[in-house]
Amino acid sequence: MRRGGKGGSLIELQGVTKTYRKGRVEVPALRGVDLCIEEGEHVALVGPSGAGKSTLLYLIGLMEEPTSGSVRLFGEETARLTDAERSRLRGRTIGFVFQAFNLVPQLKAWQNVALPLHYQRRPRREQRERALAMLERVGLADRAEHYPSELSGGEEQRVAIARAMVIEPRLILADEPTGNLDRASGRVVLELLETAVEGGATLVIVTHDPEVAARAGRVVRVVDGRVARG
Amino acid sequence: MKLRSALSLASTSLVAALLIVSLASYERALRRLDWLTEVAGRNVLLIRIGEGGGNLAPLGSDFLAFVSNLEGLVRVASQVQGGRRPNAFDYYTLYVSENYFQVRGFRFVAGRPPQPGRDEAVVGFGLRDLMGRKLVVKGTRVRVVGVLESMSDRGWPDAPLDQVVFLADRGVLGPTTYYLEFESERAARAALVPVRRWLREHSREGYRVQPLASLYGLDLRRKLRDVLAGAISWGVSAIVLVAGANLATFQLARALERIRVLGIRRAVGASRQDVLREALVSATLWALLGLTLGLPLAYALAGWFGARTGLDARPTPVAFASTALGLLFLVLASAYLPARWAADQPPAGAARGMAASLPQKRLGLALASLALGMAALVVQLGVSRSADEHTRKLVGNLSSNTAVYSSFFFVGSRSLTDPRGVVPLDHGDYAALLASPLAAELRAHAYVEAYGVPLGGPAGKTYTYVRAYEGAYPELAGARLIAGRWPRPGDNEAAIGQELAERLFGSTDVLGLELPALGRRWKLVGVYAGAGEALPGNAASDQLLLLREDLGATLPRARGEILVEKNPRAPKEIFAAIGRFLTARHASPELAPVEPFTVNDLAPEVRAVLLELTAAYRLLAAVILLLAGAGLAAQTAMIAELETRTLGIRRAVGASRGRLLFELLMPLLQASLLAGALGAGAGVLVSYWVVRAQGATWAFPWASLTFIVLAAPLLAALAAALPAWRAVRRPPAEAMRME
Numbered sequence: 028m029r030r031g032g033k034g035g036s037l038i039e040l041q042g043v044t045k046t047y048r049k050g051r052v053e054v055p056a057l058r059g060v061d062l063c064i065e066e067g068e069h070v071a072l073v074g075p076s077g078a079g080k081s082t083l084l085y086l087i088g089l090m091e092e093p094t095s096g097s098v099r100l101f102g103e104e105t106a107r108l109t110d111a112e113r114s115r116l117r118g119r120t121i122g123f124v125f126q127a128f129n130l131v132p133q134l135k136a137w138q139n140v141a142l143p144l145h146y147q148r149r150p151r152r153e154q155r156e157r158a159l160a161m162l163e164r165v166g167l168a169d170r171a172e173h174y175p176s177e178l179s180g181g182e183e184q185r186v187a188i189a190r191a192m193v194i195e196p197r198l199i200l201a202d203e204p205t206g207n208l209d210r211a212s213g214r215v216v217l218e219l220l221e222t223a224v225e226g227g228a229t230l231v232i233v234t235h236d237p238e239v240a241a242r243a244g245r246v247v248r249v250v251d252g253r254v255a256r257g
Numbered sequence: 258m259k260l261r262s263a264l265s266l267a268s269t270s271l272v273a274a275l276l277i278v279s280l281a282s283y284e285r286a287l288r289r290l291d292w293l294t295e296v297a298g299r300n301v302l303l304i305r306i307g308e309g310g311g312n313l314a315p316l317g318s319d320f321l322a323f324v325s326n327l328e329g330l331v332r333v334a335s336q337v338q339g340g341r342r343p344n345a346f347d348y349y350t351l352y353v354s355e356n357y358f359q360v361r362g363f364r365f366v367a368g369r370p371p372q373p374g375r376d377e378a379v380v381g382f383g384l385r386d387l388m389g390r391k392l393v394v395k396g397t398r399v400r401v402v403g404v405l406e407s408m409s410d411r412g413w414p415d416a417p418l419d420q421v422v423f424l425a426d427r428g429v430l431g432p433t434t435y436y437l438e439f440e441s442e443r444a445a446r447a448a449l450v451p452v453r454r455w456l457r458e459h460s461r462e463g464y465r466v467q468p469l470a471s472l473y474g475l476d477l478r479r480k481l482r483d484v485l486a487g488a489i490s491w492g493v494s495a496i497v498l499v500a501g502a503n504l505a506t507f508q509l510a511r512a513l514e515r516i517r518v519l520g521i522r523r524a525v526g527a528s529r530q531d532v533l534r535e536a537l538v539s540a541t542l543w544a545l546l547g548l549t550l551g552l553p554l555a556y557a558l559a560g561w562f563g564a565r566t567g568l569d570a571r572p573t574p575v576a577f578a579s580t581a582l583g584l585l586f587l588v589l590a591s592a593y594l595p596a597r598w599a600a601d602q603p604p605a606g607a608a609r610g611m612a613a614s615l616p617q618k619r620l621g622l623a624l625a626s627l628a629l630g631m632a633a634l635v636v637q638l639g640v641s642r643s644a645d646e647h648t649r650k651l652v653g654n655l656s657s658n659t660a661v662y663s664s665f666f667f668v669g670s671r672s673l674t675d676p677r678g679v680v681p682l683d684h685g686d687y688a689a690l691l692a693s694p695l696a697a698e699l700r701a702h703a704y705v706e707a708y709g710v711p712l713g714g715p716a717g718k719t720y721t722y723v724r725a726y727e728g729a730y731p732e733l734a735g736a737r738l739i740a741g742r743w744p745r746p747g748d749n750e751a752a753i754g755q756e757l758a759e760r761l762f763g764s765t766d767v768l769g770l771e772l773p774a775l776g777r778r779w780k781l782v783g784v785y786a787g788a789g790e791a792l793p794g795n796a797a798s799d800q801l802l803l804l805r806e807d808l809g810a811t812l813p814r815a816r817g818e819i820l821v822e823k824n825p826r827a828p829k830e831i832f833a834a835i836g837r838f839l840t841a842r843h844a845s846p847e848l849a850p851v852e853p854f855t856v857n858d859l860a861p862e863v864r865a866v867l868l869e870l871t872a873a874y875r876l877l878a879a880v881i882l883l884l885a886g887a888g889l890a891a892q893t894a895m896i897a898e899l900e901t902r903t904l905g906i907r908r909a910v911g912a913s914r915g916r917l918l919f920e921l922l923m924p925l926l927q928a929s930l931l932a933g934a935l936g937a938g939a940g941v942l943v944s945y946w947v948v949r950a951q952g953a954t955w956a957f958p959w960a961s962l963t964f965i966v967l968a969a970p971l972l973a974a975l976a977a978a979l980p981a982w983r984a985v986r987r988p989p990a991e992a993m994r995m996e
Contacts, residue, residue, distance in 0.1 A: 082990075090909060090990040111913045118911015129906045129993060146911040190910065 036099070037198065037229050038064040038087055043096030044252075045082050056082040058252035059096070064231060066197070069224045071243035072233045079252045080233045081202050087231060088121050088200045089113045101197070118146050122191025122228075124220070126203035128183040130175040130190075137162060137171040140189045147194070161189040165219055181212030188219050199223055201232040205239060217242060266547060271887055272500045273551025273584055275880045278558050280576035282876055283493040285569055290482045290489075298469030299442045300331075301360060302452060304435040305465055315433065316461060323455050324437055329444030334360040334436040335426065339394075350394060352426045358405070360436045361469075363418075368403030371425040376400065382407035383419035392422065399424060436469060491640045491947055492877040495633030496884070497583070502629050503888035504584070505591045519596065529600040533593070540592030544585045552577065562876050570876060624928050628936035630885030631969050635940025636947065637877055638965075639957045643948040658700070659733055660832040660853035662686075662819040662839055682817035682851070684805070686839055687727070690819065695835055698827040703728030706805060706815040710774055714761025721757060723774050724796065725805040731785065733820040734796040741768045741783035746806045752783035756798035772801065775812060779803055886972050897921065897977075897984035904984055905992025917985040925977050926970045933969020937962060 045057040056079045064070055072080045085091040086098055089105060098105045101120070105113065123129075130139045140158035149157075162171050165185040175183055184204060191199055201220060205213030217239060224230045232243065240246050248255040304316070324333060334357040339350030358370050358379070367388055371377035378399040380387050385404045392399050405423075408415040437452075439445040445468060452466045468475070519532050552572065559570040662682060687704035690696060705726040712719055724730070731743055731752070744750035751772065758765045758781075761772070771778045779801070787796040796802060819839070823831050832853035839851040897904075904917055912920075941957060948955040984992075 085990040088909070091988050111915065114908065114911055114913035114916075117909065123909050125993070129902075129909070131903050131906055133903075142907065143910040146907070146913075146916060194911075 036063045037066040037068075037101060038062070038231075039097075039099040040083075040086070041097045041099075043083075043086060043093045043098060045079070045086060045091065046094045055252055057086070057093075060249075060252075060254050062247065062254055064229060066229055067224070067227060069221070069230045069242075069244040070232070071240040071246045072231065072249055073235070073237075073240050073246055074249035074255075076235075078249045080249045083249060084200050084202055084231060084233050087198075088123060089117050090123075114146075118143050119194060120197045122194060122196035122199045122223075124184070124187050124191050124199065124201040124204045124216075126206040128175070128180075128187045128207075130183055130186060132175050134174075135171065136167065136173050136175070136178065136186045139175070139186055140193050142190060143194045157193055158189070161193045162186070164192075165189045166215075179212075181208050181215065184208055184212065184216050185219065188216060192219075192223055195226075196223075196228055199228050199230045201230065203233055203235065205234070205236060213239075266543070266550070268887060269504065269543065269547030269584070269588070270550035270554055272504045272884065273548050273580055274554035274558055275884060276497065276500050276580040276583065277551065277555035277572045277576050278562065278570045279493055279496045279877060279880055280579055281555075281559070281573045282562075282570040283489060284573055284575055286489050287486060290486050294475065294478050294482050298360075298362065298436075298473065299475065300439045300445050301469035302437040302439070302445050302448060303467055303469040303472065304437070304452065304456075306432055306434075306463060314461065314463075316435070316464070319459070320435075320455070324435075324452070327437070327439075327448045327451065329440040330448070331438045331440055332356050332360065334438070336434045336436075337426065337431045339424065339431070349420065350422045350424055352424050352431075354426045357423070357436070360438045363408075364406045365403050366406050368401075370403060371423070373425055375425070377402045377425060379403040379405060379423040381405050381419040381421045381423075384422065387422075394422070394424060442468075442470075487640070487947070489877075492637045495637055496877060496880050499630045499633050499884050501583070501587055502625070503884055504587050519600070532600045533596050536592050536596035537589060540588045541585070543592075544588040547588075548581055548584055551580075562879075624932045627885050627888070627929055627969060627973065628932035628939075630888070631933045631936030631965060632940040632943065634885075635937045635962070635965060636944045638961060639941060639944025639955070640947055642958050643944070643956045658825065659820060659822045660835070660855050662821075662836065662851050663816075663854060681843075682819055682839065683815070684727075684811060684817065686817070686842055687819050689842060690821075690835065690838065693838060695831065695838060698824055698831045699821050700824045701729040701733055701822040703730035703733050703820045704805070705730050705734075705818050705820070706808075706811060707818065708775060708812065708815060712757070712761060712772065712774055712801070714772065716763035717760055719757070719760050719799070721799050721801070722797075723801045723803065725803055725808045727805045728820075729822075730820065731796065731802065733822055734787065736785040736787045736796040736802070739784050739786050740765065741781075743783055744802070744804050744807070745782075746804050749777060749779050749803075749807050750782045751779035751801050751803040752785050753781050753802075754796070754798040754800045755784050755786050757800060758784055760799065774801060774803075775808065886976050897980045901984055901987060901992045905987070905989045908985075908989035908992065914985045918981055921981045921985065922974060922977055925973050929973035930966070930970045933966050936969070937966050 040060050040062040043057055043060045043062075044055070047054045047056055060079075060083060062083075072083060074080050082091065086093055087100070089098075089100070089108075092106075100116070105116075108116065130136075131142065134142070137155060137158040140161055141154035144154040144157060159168065159171055162168050165188055167182060167185055167189070170178060170182060170186075175186070178186065184207070188204075191201075199220060204216050204220065208216060213236075220230055220232070221242070230243075232239065234240055321333065324330060333354075335354045336357060337352040339352050355370065355373050358365070365379075366382065367385070368379070371379055376397055376399045378392060378394070378401050380401050380403075382405055387401045388404050390401055392401065401422075405418070408418045437445070437448065439448060449466060449468070456462065456464050456466065519536070555572045555577075559572065562570050684704055684706075687702075691702065696702070703726055705724050707722045707724050709720065710723055712721060712723075730736075731738070736752075736754075738752070739755060741752070743752055751774075753761075753767060753772065755765045758767045762770065765784050767781045767784060770781050772781060773779075785796070785798075785802070787798045787800070821832075821835060823829075832855065836851045836853050843851070900921075904921075907917060907920075908914075941962070944957065945955050
């Protein structure tokens with residue numbers, strides 16, 4: 028289901044706004060964002076807390092819907108997609124990595140990694156084989172049968188990265204992936220993500236850490252719900 | 258207020274309301290059942306002319322002298338049958354002693370009893386228009402000074418007395434009936450043996466002595482009360498159990514959820530006692546709030562049920578107090594145990610707590626509750642069906658479309674119950690009815706002659722009725738074949754009631770044996786189960802059925818009965834029309850008109866109680882379903898809310914809403930099917946045990962079992978669909994932000 032060729036815009040946002048409603052109060056998170064990201068790019072979204080970086084990431088990942096504006100992904104206008112189509116797109120082409128890891132506590136490490144394959148209705152045997160292979164790539168083959176509560180923070184994040192990469196995504200979206208980790212674990216996580224970029228995936232990473240941002244090919248600053256120029 | 262708190266409070270209030278309503282209706286049903294056995298004459302022995310013949314010489318002063326020495330005797334009343342036509346009017350008269358009305362328990366709706374030595378009379382309710390008027394009885398003018406209450410509600414033994422003139426006893430000679438009133442029922446029963454002995458020793462075998470209450474079927478009523486009270490008690494127990502389990506799981510889940518918070522409190526310095534106190538205070542407030550909201554809800558529910566079933570389920574102080582205590586205990590116990598656990602844990606352990614496995618625990622608890630609910634429903638169904646069967650067995654199996662025209666109470670020229678005498682129905686009446694246009698309105702009909710005869714077998718002898726029938730008698734009388742077949746014409750065959758078989762042969766394995774009766778030998782080809790008490794029209798289990806055709810002709814002392822079942826569409830008035838038709842054939846002012854007996858005439862108050870209890874059973878079943886459904890809905894809503902974050906994660910990795918909805922509901926449906934099946938299976942076994950423990954016959958509505966097993970997942974799906982849909986339609990990013 029590859030759409031949009033190499034070198035074309037993978038992500039295209041035009042005039043995107045997002046406003047949250049909390050009771051009677053409207054809280055604008057994004058105030059008109061225009062942004063293009065090419066396939067294969069490694070982009071860091073930086074900016075102060077509450078600037079709208081995570082909201083922007085979730086809109087790109089089809090986890091939220093914009094209040095107004097256009098979000099084109101792989102050359103397709105996403106507003107026209109049904110829930111099933113959005114879910115399919117998310118499950119087959121986008122890998123997510125979160126600051127809080129977001130592993131399912133009732134599932135073992137390999138089952139967490141296999142979760143996207145489960146929703147692609149892959150045979151159970153294939154799910155297990157690919158999940159175990161991915162855990163081996165992130166250095167956690169021996170932790171496959173462990174539950175998230177039995178893993179360290181660094182290990183949990185590596186399981187989350189394995190889950191994001193098991194579908195061989197075209198786009199990886201990472202929200203402060205090293206925010207909860209010590210420096211050594213953070214470095215391992217970044218190296219894993221960069222390996223995916225080397226394999227041709229596009230990486231968009233939200234971070235506060237200048238060191239993480241410095242490793243990106245392009246840095247986009249988000250300030251007060253807008254993309255800052257220059 | 259958070260959704261989970263609102264649900265928890267709503268469930269507490271609902272449980273409180275349903276418990277109040279169920280306990281109130283239970284209280285009233287038990288009171289009604291007790292009322293059933295409050296018949297007149299429990300302390301009274303009746304001495305009257307028997308049915309078997311024998312010396313009927315007046316008992317006289319010797320007898321009165323004898324009874325005056327009986328222990329516990331309070332007073333003796335008497336009644337002598339008078340003649341007919343006391344006046345130009347056609348009334349029947351009874352000469353009664355001064356204390357007769359008191360001993361019989363008859364109340365006056367107007368006036369007073371006749372005073373001794375004065376020419377006064379009292380009339381039955383049907384003659385109330387005569388109040389204050391003067392009648393001429395055997396040349397004497399008597400003034401009507403009182404009217405008795407209507408006897409029709411007391412059923413067939415007393416109903417004819419509504420048409421009788423009661424005169425003060427003035428030494429009239431005639432067949433006398435005595436009523437011996439004792440201090441207690443026990444004293445009355447104890448006097449049975451010496452009175453019988455006296456009658457035997459003085460060769461007065463023509464008289465029969467029996468407790469007056471047996472005329473009103475007291476033993477039958479007691480059996481009924483026990484069976485019905487047992488059934489309704491089990492129903493209410495089931496409700497209390499399900500309600501308690503629901504509430505406990507809810508409160509337990511709420512408390513488990515708070516364990517993490519309790520851990521944090523411990524970490525910042527709260528002592529074990531602080532934690533326990535806070536948990537108990539909060540639970541008490543919660544229970545009180547639930548109870549406060551539950552009371553108006555109970556009134557609303559009672560009104561709703563009342564409007565639909567006619568059942569009075571309004572809250573009573575006892576029901577409210579019992580619910581309040583039970584609720585408080587349950588809420589406190591289910592708050593205390595997890596709080597105690599949390600208080601005993603190191604703070605860090607409690608803070609990490611059981612959060613990860615909490616949703617699964619909740620689902621397990623909800624399903625256990627569903628299984629319990631289903632089991633309770635099945636027990637309720639089994640027990641009430643068995644109670645219904647047993648009741649039918651006791652009071653007779655006549656359907657509501659059947660009427661009986663009976664001369665059963667007619668002996669020679671006298672009647673035992675209707676003072677006017679009853680038309681002696683015979684086969685000619687039956688043949689005339691079938692030849693009349695009225696027969697077109699009948700679906701089935703039968704004629705039966707009853708003969709009171711002594712019967713004997715290897716295991717014993719007894720005096721009972723042989724019924725020689727023609728037409729669809731076994732079907733109409735509700736006799737059920739349990740072995741063999743019904744008799745065929747020409748071979749002197751008979752079917753024997755199972756109780757009679759036991760009494761004569763010591764077993765029901767009697768097919769092929771012969772039994773002498775009515776001057777010939779009858780081959781037993783069938784054994785049937787009938788009613789426990791001999792009432793007009795029914796075939797009791799202690800009787801013998803044979804074909805009238807084999808008898809050849811009507812024998813002396815026959816008592817004829819005609820049974821008809823009307824077409825379902827024919828009006829009820831057809832029964833009265835047949836009565837008029839039969840009365841006209843015996844046109845005689847000396848006899849009472851032929852009236853139809855329907856199932857409602859046999860024991861109207863018993864029927865009324867049964868109808869009321871049926872409504873109560875319906876209420877109980879509805880409450881059980883409501884509780885199980887509400888519990889499941891609330892638990893699913895809470896599970897879905899707790900799972901929201903995980904649902905968000907699953908959405909993030911590609912699950913669609915439909916898929917997640919399927920994944921949420923499917924295990925619930927499977928598990929609820931299993932829970933329903935297990936619950937229903939357990940319910941069948943328990944209902945069998947319960948019914949057998951009451952000594953009743955177990956019966957179960959098997960046809961509804963499949964429905965019940967399928968009802969569990971259906972109920973689960975209905976209950977879970979909305980909360981599950983609410984959970985999956987949240988945007989994934991928002992869902993993942995939820996704690």
